[in-house]
Amino acid sequence: MPELPDVEGFRRVLAANAVGERIASVEVLDRYMLKGTTPRALGEAVNGERFGEPERHGKWLIAPVGKARVLMHFGMTGLLEWVRRGERRHPHDRVVFLCAAGELVYRNMRRFGAIRLARDEREVGRETGGLGPDAQQLSRDDFHALLAKRRGSIKAALMDQRLLAGLGNLLTDEILWRARVNPRTPVPELSSRRRDRLHDAVEACIRESIPTGRVPHGRDWLTRVRDERDARCPRCGSRLRKATVAGRTACWCPRCQRA
DNA sequence: TTGCATGTTCCGGA
DNA sequence: GTCCGGAACATGCA
Numbered sequence: 001m002p003e004l005p006d007v008e009g010f011r012r013v014l015a016a017n018a019v020g021e022r023i024a025s026v027e028v029l030d031r032y033m034l035k036g037t038t039p040r041a042l043g044e045a046v047n048g049e050r051f052g053e054p055e056r057h058g059k060w061l062i063a064p065v066g067k068a069r070v071l072m073h074f075g076m077t078g079l080l081e082w083v084r085r086g087e088r089r090h091p092h093d094r095v096v097f098l099c100a101a102g103e104l105v106y107r108n109m110r111r112f113g114a115i116r117l118a119r120d121e122r123e124v125g126r127e128t129g130g131l132g133p134d135a136q137q138l139s140r141d142d143f144h145a146l147l148a149k150r151r152g153s154i155k156a157a158l159m160d161q162r163l164l165a166g167l168g169n170l171l172t173d174e175i176l177w178r179a180r181v182n183p184r185t186p187v188p189e190l191s192s193r194r195r196d197r198l199h200d201a202v203e204a205c206i207r208e209s210i211p212t213g214r215v216p217h218g219r220d221w222l223t224r225v226r227d228e229r230d231a232r233c234p235r236c237g238s239r240l241r242k243a244t245v246a247g248r249t250a251c252w253c254p255r256c257q258r259a
Numbered sequence: 260t261t262g263c264a265t266g267t268t269c270c271g272g273a
Numbered sequence: 274g275t276c277c278g279g280a281a282c283a284t285g286c287a
Binding site (some may be wrong): 001002003006059073074075076077078110113114129159161168169170171214215249 | 263
């Protein structure tokens with residue numbers, strides 16, 4: 001699941017239910033999910049403290065708890081849920097924050113991803129590992145500046161979290177399809193006008209994904225059709241192409257997005 | 260049984 | 274230093 005819109009949805013789950021709640025204790029069902037910390041250190045940092053207003057940077061959810069920050073990454077199959085106290089555990093529940101009003105559950109089937117702990121605001125950047133600016137609030141000028149130093153394919157650039165944070169495989173394909181840019185295009189070959197179009201597409205795709213809390217399966221989205229066996233372009237009806245680009249399965253329209 | 264999956268990291272090579 | 278491909282990580286599903 002988790003790309004920027006999904007994590008934004010998890011942020012809302014936390015904001016709507018857990019903010020102001022005091023953490024009685026943390027249940028670490030799978031300590032493998034904890035990276036750079038231990039169940040004990042996590043407990044000592046958060047027990048008795050209250051959740052503050054959560055933030056998101058790229059695919060990371062940042063939950064203030066007292067002075068500390070609990071950092072959550074969801075890998076490919078993670079999610080966050082608010083459940084009633086004493087609710088039966090799901091087999092993939094990994095870490096649970098117990099509060100009086102309910103329980104905040106970090107679930108993750110494949111166990112990619114991590115929960116990290118920053119002792120204060122300053123440690124957040126180090127723990128999340130040098131992320132670029134969040135893709136949701138990236139000005140046109142900043143977008144141009146980022147691409148200016150880039151040489152590889154545009155698909156690789158958009159997915160590079162150190163360049164800009166939040167875009168994954170699905171969202172990147174949507175953006176390229178909307179902007180009518182072939183995923184293999186080397187960044188230096190992109191005209192200024194096409195870079196503008198890409199920036200417009202980044203903004204539009206994110207804006208339209210946020211309310212859903214996922215990459216939409218709407219009428220004019222590749223995501224709706226990309227997994228079909230005879231997938232066709234929602235715009236022109238051409239047969240969609242699939243191939244590995246920048247290490248991931250890219251999906252694009254050979255007619256709308258000519259090389 | 261094999262291949263693939265919405266993520267990240269590490270390694271070798273160009 | 275940059276960039277890419279491939280493998281690895283862990284798990285479930287078609």
